[in-house]
Amino acid sequence: MVLVLPQARSHLVIFNIMRELKVKGCSGMCTRASSDGESHIKHSELVGGDETCSSLCVHSTPEIEKKYVHRVYDAIAPHFSATRFAKWPKVATFLNSLPSGSLILDAGCGNGKYLGLNPDCFFIGCDISDPLIKICADRGHEVLVADAVNLPYRTGFGDASISIAVLHHLSTENRRKKAVEELIRVVKKGGLVLITVWAAEQEDRSLVTKWTPLAQKYVKEWTGPGSPCVRSPSSLTLQSIPEAEESNSKEQLEDTNESLNEKLEETMHLSSRDQDGSVFLIDAEDNKKQQEYFVPWHLPYHRAEVSGASASALASGLARKDDKKGAVVYDRYYHVFSEGELARLVSGMRNAVVVDQFFDKSNWCIILEKTS
Amino acid sequence: MRLLIHNMLSSNIKGVINGFPLRIEVDKVEEKQVDFDAAFLRKMFHKIEWKALLDAALTLGYAELPEEAPDSSVLESDEFLQKFHHALLELDLEEGALVCPETGRKFPVTKGIPNMLLHEDEV
Numbered sequence: 231m232v233l234v235l236p237q238a239r240s241h242l243v244i245f246n247i248m249r250e251l252k253v254k255g256c257s258g259m260c261t262r263a264s265s266d267g268e269s270h271i272k273h274s275e276l277v278g279g280d281e282t283c284s285s286l287c288v289h290s291t292p293e294i295e296k297k298y299v300h301r302v303y304d305a306i307a308p309h310f311s312a313t314r315f316a317k318w319p320k321v322a323t324f325l326n327s328l329p330s331g332s333l334i335l336d337a338g339c340g341n342g343k344y345l346g347l348n349p350d351c352f353f354i355g356c357d358i359s360d361p362l363i364k365i366c367a368d369r370g371h372e373v374l375v376a377d378a379v380n381l382p383y384r385t386g387f388g389d390a391s392i393s394i395a396v397l398h399h400l401s402t403e404n405r406r407k408k409a410v411e412e413l414i415r416v417v418k419k420g421g422l423v424l425i426t427v428w429a430a431e432q433e434d435r436s437l438v439t440k441w442t443p444l445a446q447k448y449v450k451e452w453t454g455p456g457s458p459c460v461r462s463p464s465s466l467t468l469q470s471i472p473e474a475e476e477s478n479s480k481e482q483l484e485d486t487n488e489s490l491n492e493k494l495e496e497t498m499h500l501s502s503r504d505q506d507g508s509v510f511l512i513d514a515e516d517n518k519k520q521q522e523y524f525v526p527w528h529l530p531y532h533r534a535e536v537s538g539a540s541a542s543a544l545a546s547g548l549a550r551k552d553d554k555k556g557a558v559v560y561d562r563y564y565h566v567f568s569e570g571e572l573a574r575l576v577s578g579m580r581n582a583v584v585v586d587q588f589f590d591k592s593n594w595c596i597i598l599e600k601t602s
Numbered sequence: 603m604r605l606l607i608h609n610m611l612s613s614n615i616k617g618v619i620n621g622f623p624l625r626i627e628v629d630k631v632e633e634k635q636v637d638f639d640a641a642f643l644r645k646m647f648h649k650i651e652w653k654a655l656l657d658a659a660l661t662l663g664y665a666e667l668p669e670e671a672p673d674s675s676v677l678e679s680d681e682f683l684q685k686f687h688h689a690l691l692e693l694d695l696e697e698g699a700l701v702c703p704e705t706g707r708k709f710p711v712t713k714g715i716p717n718m719l720l721h722e723d724e725v
Contacts, residue, residue, distance in 0.1 A: 383610050
């Protein structure tokens with residue numbers, strides 16, 4: 231949950247709520263939770279990390295993805311779809327390079343903007359968002375509702391698979407890895423897999439200043455190993471995260487990473503005096519390797535009004551109002567990829583090799599070929 | 603949902619060893635005309651599990667496919683390709699369900715869209 235203090239132009243992120251989300255998440259996920267209370271749940275049973283847990287938990291959707299990915303896309307589906315038509319040239323090039331008659335599986339197809347792009351191929355799309363899949367079906371595409379981490383396809387049926395802007399919505403490395411394994415599993419030997427993800431190294435740095443960074447220690451707490459599942463209520467912390475002034479954004483475009491960090495640090499310092507009793511947890515070092523974010527989605531009031539989903543999203547705290555922008559604001563969870571991270575993620579795959587990798591429009595992209 | 607998709611789908615419930623093929627429950631079938639593409643059909647033929655397609659087509663009320671899995675020599679027959687085309691691409695399950703062969707779990711098909719999402723206790 232994010233509250234906005236207009237006078238400080240800063241976000242207050244109440245991490246207690248995230249902790250609560252995480253606890254709910256693990257009790258739902260780990261059926262072996264002890265009967266005498268949550269404090270006895272072993273961290274090895276939480277999402278992420280180690281092998282004993284992976285088979286049990288990797289397919290279970292953490293609460294953060296349910297709330298800040300699935301529910302958000304369900305709520306914004308028509309607006310999202312209406313604004314998502316531009317096709318990345320590199321994805322189009324890949325799809326057009328595939329032999330005529332290829333069966334292409336799009337895992338996490340969204341509004342289906344790549345389905346049918348190569349008219350000589352047969353596309354099948356899936357997405358976890360039912361409203362987005364309905365939009366695809368209305369456009370005449372062949373689609374189904376399914377989870378990219380656990381595809382309901384038999385092995386080796388596809389000629390190629392694609393995952394465009396999907397993996398960055400998965401909140402643990404094990405789940406991101408599992409999704410890659412699935413993309414490889416469902417194609418034939420010799421089949422190609424294209425994966426693109428948002429890069430931490432955004433070409434337009436002013437964009438990043440509009441995102442809400444999530445402090446590493448809290449992200450680790452609900453996704454990583456080695457963290458206590460339950461903490462005492464006294465450890466409730468507020469974190470204030472500045473949003474850069476919009477008037478600065480032009481300037482910031484030309485800023486280097488370092489000076490931007492300095493600016494952020496400065497702003498944080500200033501705001502810290504404004505906030506009574508709040509604690510800052512992101513230092514400059516954290517900021518450089520920041521990969522976990524909430525990225526806002528602005529749903530204009532004129533659209534929000536026609537959709538009952540927004541009223542209930544506001545009531546439940548999933549969304550907030552921004553009268554200045556005239557929009558209902560939703561937060562979407564992102565794990566943006568650092569340079570080399572996608573290559574590292576796929577390097578463990580025994581039955582696939584990297585045939586190409588590139589950086590395109592602030593995305594890391596990789597093409598794999600299934601070898602056995 | 604066309605039968606090409608049915609031939610690819612498999613129940614992925616935790617613990618299920620062989621989730622293929624899914625049994626079909628029919629509430630409503632539609633026939634949709636699709637452009638005939640012999641090259642595509644010849645390519646798909648090698649991916650298709652014949653028995654699964656045959657049974658699915660029968661369930662949807664189409665009984666023109668050969669019972670025995672044909673060898674690839676039939677791909678020269680236009681008559682065969684027409685039937686294969688119809689079964690694979692023109693029969694559309696509009697309303698109904700797909701049933702896991704091991705557990706009996708039903709995956710609904712609504713407005714032609716299968717929902718293959720699993721519950722928390724199935725993953």
